[in-house]
Each structure stands twice: as C-alpha cells, then as structure tokens.
Amino acid sequence: MRKDGTRFWANVVITAIHDERGVLLGFAKVTRDMTSRKRLEELERSHLASVQIGQARESEQKRIARELHDDLGQQITALKMSVALREVELVQQVPQVYREQLTSSAELGEQIDAMAVSLRRIASDLRPPLLDDLGLEAALELMAEGFEHRYGVLARCLAGGEALCLSDLASISLYRVAQEALTNVARHAQANEVTISLSRDELYCYLRIQDDGVGFELAGTRRPESFGLVGMNERIQQLGGTLSVESSPGTGVTVAAKLPLSGITITA
Template sequence: MRDSQWLTAILQTSFDEIYVIDAQTSRIIHASESACANLQRPFEELRGLPFPALAASSAETQLERRLRSLNRQTRNKEKDKEPVSFSAVLVRKNGTAYPILFRLQKCEINQISAIIAVGQPQSASKKGDEETGPVSNPFKTSDIPSDINTPWLVYQIIRKNDGSVSFPHLSGGCENLLGITQDQLHTNPDLFLSLVLPQDRDSYIESMTDSAIYMKSWNWEGRIWVDSIKEIRWINLLAAPHQLDNGRVQWEGIMTNITQSKQEEMEIKLSKNRLAELSAHVEEVKEQERTQISREIHDDLGGNLTAIKMALALLAKRLPHNQPELAEKAEYVDQLVDRTIEAAHRIASNMRPSILDIGIVAALEWQADEFSRQSGILCKFESTAPDIQLQPAQSTAFFRIAQEALTNIARHAEASRVSIQLTASKAHVQLKIIDNGKGITVADRMKPQSFGIRGMIERAHSLGGKLSFDSVPKKRNAITVVIPFTDMLFDSEISLPVKN
C-alpha cells in the first residue's frame, strides 16, 4: 500500500485531530475529518494554510517556533527520533477557542519532509503548562477501543539480535484483521509468522532484515491464512524503524487488509493477459488470411493473367496487316496485362512474401533490398548465420516488426542509412533495426494513434520477448527485439557466432 493510501485511512477514521504539515513551509497538506469538524472549516479552506495560523494570537508565535525547532532536528540522536508534545489553543471558525494537546513528529511521506501533528482537544480544566518531554509510544493500544472493527491495525514490533520478535503494542483491529487476539500475539509473537503463507515467509523476513540493516521504511505485501474464516487474506505492512539499545530494532506502523485491491489487481492482470492472447490470435488469423489471399492472387489471378497474355499474343499475330490501329490496341492491352501481372505479384508479396517460406534470413535480406529500391535509402542487412530456422509465427513476427519499422523510417525519420542486424545464440534471437534519422521519442510512442508501434510491441510480447527503443537523434536510433529461443530450431550443421 502506498503512503497516501494508509494515511488517508487514518485521516478518515481517527477520532483525533491529525494534521500533515510541510516541514519546510509549515503549511497544511492534509487534515483529518475530526480536525475539520472541530475547527468548523472544510478541508478546502485548511489546505495550504500556515498551521500556526490556526492558533490563538497569543500562541501563534509559540507554535511556529515549535515547528521550526522540530524541523531543524538532525535525527542523528535517538531523542530526535521521538515525538514531542505540547499544549496550544486553536480557534474555530465561529471565533471560539479550545485547548488541545499536540504530539509532533517529523517523517518522510511520499519523499516529502513532513511533520505529523496529532491533537487531542482538552477540557478547560486540563489546560496547563506546555509539556516538552518526549512521548515514547505514539501508538497506544488504550487509545483505540478493543472491539474496533477496522481493516487495519496500528502496531509496534521489536526484533532482538537473535531474530526473536515481540509486539509491545497492538491496536484493537488485531482480531478483525489477523483472526487472532492481541493477547495471543503478545503471548506468542511467533504466531504471526505462522500465519504468513510458506511461499511468502522468505520475502517477509528478507524485507524486515533489509529495513533493519539500512534503517529504511519497511513496506511488505504478502498473504496470511485467517483460520477463523478459513480464508487467505492479503496484507500490507508499512512501518518506520528505530534503532534501540543492544542491537534491537523497533518498528511502528500500520498493517492493512489489501485483499480487495489485490484481487482487482489480479483481475486486471488476467484481463490484460487475455487481451494479449486475443491480440495474438487476431494477428495469427490475419496472417493466415493474408497467406491464403496472397497464394490465390499469385496462383489463380496470376495464372489467369498469364493465360490472357498468351491468348492475346496469338490474336495479335492474326490481326490484318492493313489495320495498324488494331495492332496498337493489342500492344496496349498486352502492356496493361504486364502491368497487372506486376501489380498482382507486388500485392501478393506485400501481403506475405513467398520468400518467408525459405527462411527469416532470406526474407529480411529481400526486405532490405526492397526498401533500398523503393525509398532510395541505403539499407544493409547482416546476419550471424546463413540460416536460422524459426517457427512460422516467429518468422512472421520478425518480418512484420522489421516491415513496420522500415515503413516508419521511410515516412518520418529523414534518415540516410539503415542497418538490419539479426543475431542468434542458444538462448535467444535478436533483431535490431538501426538508422541515423530523427528517432522515436517517448511522446511519439504514447500518441493515441501509434498503432504501428503498439503492434510491434504486442508481436514481441506474444512470443515471450520484448521490444526496446534506444534513440540518439541524427546519430543512432535503434529498435531491438529479443525473443527467447524456446521451441526454435537451429540448423545443426551451422555454427552461430554472436555479435556483441
């Protein structure tokens, strides 16, 4: 769970006044619903307001001084890591004032240096002198009703040098979230690890150890077994570490039920996989149709046109010599048949060149020659082997990706040189198209109409590969496709060197 998600949950459910303050400007970033209600002001009015401005005029300077002092703390000393508390007087929108006891602590939220202010309004009889001592435990179990029914719990956990752990403080959401009571977890702290599914325990221990070593936030997602409802539940741990004496480490944080969001995430992933499978199936059907149409054009239409040309030649020989205009008409029709035959061959080749049946190396070499002839741009083809035997779908994917890349270069790149490189190893086969044109920017790839680029990416992904872009405009722009050599076949008599 992201910082913003657990913070929002606390701000919406806490009975305390909670303010998140920008440590640099002292302005309010977030405020809890209780704070807005007590101040009689909507959050839209509080957002961006200097936090000291909420206090009575006599306490405003004092509150501002307290914030500056807290912001200057270096965190190098253990005492600087603890929250501090003091009293203040806040003013409601209607002009009435009320005393409040604040606890302040500096922290990092979404990489922003912030100060968390947790306030508990006090009765007039409790208003007293400012308290400046540290608060050792900002998450007290007694602050939260024991029967609270929430999808999260606030906790403290301490790990000793020997790896053993204890849970000094747990909020009342323990049984609702984990299916075990606070007393059970206090008595047997190892019970929590037993709840974690075996396949997720290593990541749990690894993330805890990593947080302890580097003193960074502990953020872990994993699955637990809730025996009371016989159900697997996803949880997120988000906590801040503190170094204690004797090598002990203490974390204070929040544990949240993220099962629903995880299920939605998995459904989205499954949907994306199904869309990818559908896309791959559509491309396969299209290629089959192209192959069939190409063969029909070549065999049926091409054969008929050849027969027409032969019949026309016989008729031309029998035309009267004294009618030259008929001979001219016959010659024109003969030329028209030739152009039609040429167009039929070109259309059939564009749909699916028959040279693909010979092999991917021959097909890409032919494609490079055709590109040079049609565009006037120098295009060289290189391969590490004279033959690389691929499955038909794999050969077609490489050919179509190269075809789309060359089309884009001819239309948009303003390049003068193009290189097509095909390399192979026992692990994968790689296709690289390099040019010295303008290149493809990130904005170009994100355009809604960039169907050609998306088609290249989908073709690579459908075969378990990946497609990447590397662009240095006017110098070297490369599109690289790498596909694993799963179910691909090498010519056993050919040695395949690999280019670096």
C-alpha cells in the first residue's frame, strides 16, 4: 500500500543481513513497483484476446459461408430442377387453354436464379471464396476488376510477384482493408483511377490503395458513425502492423498497411 492508501502490485525482496559471526542485524527490503509491468501484461492479454476474437469471427464467417453454399445453395439448385420438371409435367397434363393462367414456371425459375445470385453474393461477402482457393493476390486482382466494372473508375492491381503464403487471418484482414478502402474511393473520392499494390521485402508485407480523387482533411473531426478507417486500423494493429492514411484536399488518398512477415506467414 502506498502512503496515500492506494494499492499497487509490488515485487518485494526481503534479505536477512548477518554480521561475520552470523548474528542477525536486520533485514534489507527492496520493493519494486510493478504497476506498469502489470499494465503491460494486461494490454498484452487484451491484445491477444482481440486477435483471438478476430480469428473466431473469421472462422465463424467461413463456416456460415460454407453452410450457405453447400446446404442452401444445393437446395436452391434442387428447387430449380423441380420447377423445370414440373413444367414438363404440366405441359403434358394441362390442356392448352389453362396453361397460360398458371404462374409461368419460367418466371419462378428467374426468381430462383435471383435467389441463387443473392446467396452467392452474401456468402462471398462473408468469406471471399477466391481467397481460399487462389490466394490474396488473385482475390485482389478480381476485386479491382469488379470495382472498375461496377463504378467505372480505372482500377489497377499490382500484386504479382511471388506468393506471400499469408495466414488465414492476415489474408482476410488485408482483403478487408482493400475492400473498405475501395468502398471509400467509390463513396467519397470522385477519383479517375485507383491502384492497389501488394508487395514485400525481407521483413514486411505492404498493401497500398492509392486514388487520385478529391482527398480529405485528415485533421478534421471524425464523424462518430464512421468506422471504416478505424476498423482498418484495428485489423492491421491486431497483426502487429501499422496503417497510415495520407491525404490532403485535392491530392487523393493513400492508405498504406505495413505488416511484419514474422507471425503472419505460414511456412510450408
């Protein structure tokens, strides 16, 4: 306990002091304040917990995506086939005059197709399938293509080079950062061009998303309902990396993530 009555964690070493004849003279006591060490440990624990929560969330999303695809997806396909078979039966059994009054099964088929498209979109938002099959590089290239197609903003992806072999959490995190950065470009930038680049050196892996749009004032106050940049930052920090955002009005925005390769790569 401190003099003012507050309590703190301490490491105390008490040593008996003897004279040459072995007679006890007294005790020496060294008390070391462990508060900052304890706090560091707590921080490390909460960091670990948030990494674990991130991992749990991603693996749960992966599971839901798989269920949607394998279970509901198969059922939709089966439904589509049943409807087609039913149509063949109807054509044979129902007299021509009544046929047109039945809801056209072609229409039903179209609705089912639309359901399948939504399902695929939801599943791939939860867990981009390409990421598992072809890796981050290919997934980013496809993301750029899709972006260009959807928003008419020229999108380049420089992600060639040797494969990075990133851990599941690292690749999904970088994927989500790129996804959010591109969403921001579409929503805020009025850009003509955006470049995604993924590269590495001996120690780090780098992801950059750079646009040539209107930019924004970094020092401006954050709207409380804006989570994009905060979320990106958290994802990257969880992996021991850093995220920087550079911009000023008129100069476009560059979002750059730098991750230490140790701990995020899987060794084959």
